[in-house]
Amino acid sequence: MNEFLSISEEETKRIASQLAEQLNGDEVILIYGSLASGKTVFVKGLARGLGIDENLVSSPTFTIMNIYAGKSLLFHLDLYRLEDPGEMDFLGIEDFLGMGVLAVEWGEKAEKAPWAKNAIRVYLEQISEKERKIKVMF
Numbered sequence: 001m002n003e004f005l006s007i008s009e010e011e012t013k014r015i016a017s018q019l020a021e022q023l024n025g026d027e028v029i030l031i032y033g034s035l036a037s038g039k040t041v042f043v044k045g046l047a048r049g050l051g052i053d054e055n056l057v058s059s060p061t062f063t064i065m066n067i068y069a070g071k072s073l074l075f076h077l078d079l080y081r082l083e084d085p086g087e088m089d090f091l092g093i094e095d096f097l098g099m100g101v102l103a104v105e106w107g108e109k110a111e112k113a114p115w116a117k118n119a120i121r122v123y124l125e126q127i128s129e130k131e132r133k134i135k136v137m138f
């Protein structure tokens, strides 16, 4: 486990970017944390580390999933709107597992999926306006 205290959006991106640089390119990363804790910021940092323009990364609120191409593909999933874990079956995630890095906001909603088993887990906790505790569990 790695633990960080980030004091800015930029620092959170750097932490995520350094994690991304160490990836094989087929990992699942579940991201936990309440509203505005920095989940999307973290994904922007992952994108940076994968050689993707982080400004392309936005919250896939209406699309559920966005796909970006860099050193490897980045599948960015936001499960905020998922009401029933059974809805996950319709996303067909198994079809692209292993084809890129899969980063999932609201990781708790994917907890029961078979592909979540060996995921890297990232916990974001808002400490103050600018401070975030970041725990990365492998």
Ligand SMILES: Nc1ncnc2c1ncn2[C@@H]1O[C@H](COP(=O)(O)OP(=O)(O)OP(=O)(O)O)[C@@H](O)[C@H]1O
Binding pocket: 006, 007, 008, 009, 010, 011, 012, 033, 034, 035, 036, 037, 038, 039, 040, 041, 042, 059, 105, 129, 130, 131, 132
């Ligand atoms: N240390 C920090 N790390 C990350 N974000 C920070 C930090 N300090 C302040 N922020 C701000 O917190 C907000 C985080 O927004 P972000 O969209 O990443 O949250 P989120 O967890 O994805 O929210 P949502 O649940 O709506 O998807 C941004 O406005 C960002 O600028």
Ligand SMILES: [Mg+2]
Binding pocket: 039, 040, 041, 059, 078, 105
């Ligand atoms: Mg978000």
